[in-house]
Amino acid sequence: MGKIIAFHSYKGGTGKTLLSINLAATYARKGKNVCLLDLDFRAPSLQARFKANGNEYWLNDYLNGACEIEKVLIDLSHLLSGNGNGKFLVGLANPSTEAIREMTAKDRKWEMRALGRLLSLRNSLLNDMHLDYLIFDTSPGLQYSSINAIVAADVAIVVTSLDTSDIKGTQRMTNELYDLFEKKTGIVVNKVLVDMLSSTAGKENFSEHFHNTHNLPVLDTIPCFCDVLRAGGTCVFAEEKPEHAFAKTVERIAQKIEKL
Numbered sequence: 149m150g151k152i153i154a155f156h157s158y159k160g161g162t163g164k165t166l167l168s169i170n171l172a173a174t175y176a177r178k179g180k181n182v183c184l185l186d187l188d189f190r191a192p193s194l195q196a197r198f199k200a201n202g203n204e205y206w207l208n209d210y211l212n213g214a215c216e217i218e219k220v221l222i223d224l225s226h227l228l229s230g231n232g233n234g235k236f237l238v239g240l241a242n243p244s245t246e247a248i249r250e251m252t253a254k255d256r257k258w259e260m261r262a263l264g265r266l267l268s269l270r271n272s273l274l275n276d277m278h279l280d281y282l283i284f285d286t287s288p289g290l291q292y293s294s295i296n297a298i299v300a301a302d303v304a305i306v307v308t309s310l311d312t313s314d315i316k317g318t319q320r321m322t323n324e325l326y327d328l329f330e331k332k333t334g335i336v337v338n339k340v341l342v343d344m345l346s347s348t349a350g351k352e353n354f355s356e357h358f359h360n361t362h363n364l365p366v367l368d369t370i371p372c373f374c375d376v377l378r379a380g381g382t383c384v385f386a387e388e389k390p391e392h393a394f395a396k397t398v399e400r401i402a403q404k405i406e407k408l
């Protein structure tokens with residue numbers, strides 16, 4: 149049985165997209181069949197990294213009921229080096245201004261139908277196509293499209309920064325929302341200053357503090373890496389620099405997800 153993992157956060161820019169891509173690549177490199185879906189219709193991001201030549205359909209079309217999911221998926225398995233890799237499929241959100249405006253204006257009735265379409269991905273992708281992991285990269289905040297993604301997932305990973313408003317918002321979100329859905333949930337604290345994590349004791353204190361505030365397991369605390377910032381989202385560390393500390397962190401997160 150495959151697993152659906154949704155990355156979510158209260159605020160934007162916490163690292164959801166970066167972590168989604170790298171987690172997907174980590175699994176694929178381990179021989180797992182993975183599909184990564186851009187469900188951030190307000191700020192589509194994956195098309196910037198995985199340029200699709202001539203793909204006619206977007207996830208927007210799938211959710212609108214205009215096509216089946218197979219039409220949307222792009223097979224990027226060939227981008228992975230080495231042997232023994234699994235499939236690496238990607239579904240993109242339409243980045244045009246018109247599409248973004250259209251998606252932001254959807255009403256609740258549409259969102260309910262879209263939830264049905266998301267839920268049926270378990271059958272089409274996990275059961276029929278035998279994929280091992282489906283990874284949702286979502287919009288930050290509490291709009292219906294993100295809630296739908298969490299409802300459809302088995303595991304929710306909340307990524308937070310150390311920004312005070314992010315910490316407070318994340319706390320409200322985990323207390324009210326995630327409790328309600330009773331999802332397996334883990335927290336990732338990202339972009340932490342290196343000196344705050346310089347000792348093992350410091351790192352443990354940090355995790356304990358977040359664990360106590362949210363009453364949820366902390367999957368990892370990730371430093372703010374200059375290399376990652378410098379790459380500007382163009383490098384898939386898990387594939388191109390698997391020995392880098394960031395790639396190693398994502399590997400640890402992948403292992404912890406299995407234990408949630």
Ligand SMILES: Nc1ncnc2c1ncn2[C@@H]1O[C@H](COP(=O)(O)OP(=O)(O)O)[C@@H](O)[C@H]1O
Nearest residue numbers: 160161162163164165166371372373376377381
């Ligand atoms: N641990 C990190 N160290 C340095 N830069 C990071 C780290 N995590 C994320 N970033 C950078 O922060 C920016 C926002 O990340 P992104 O994944 O797009 O966030 P989100 O999808 O949550 O909006 C990107 O430029 C990304 O490369």
Ligand SMILES: [Mg+2]
Nearest residue numbers: 164165188193
């Ligand atoms: Mg993003």
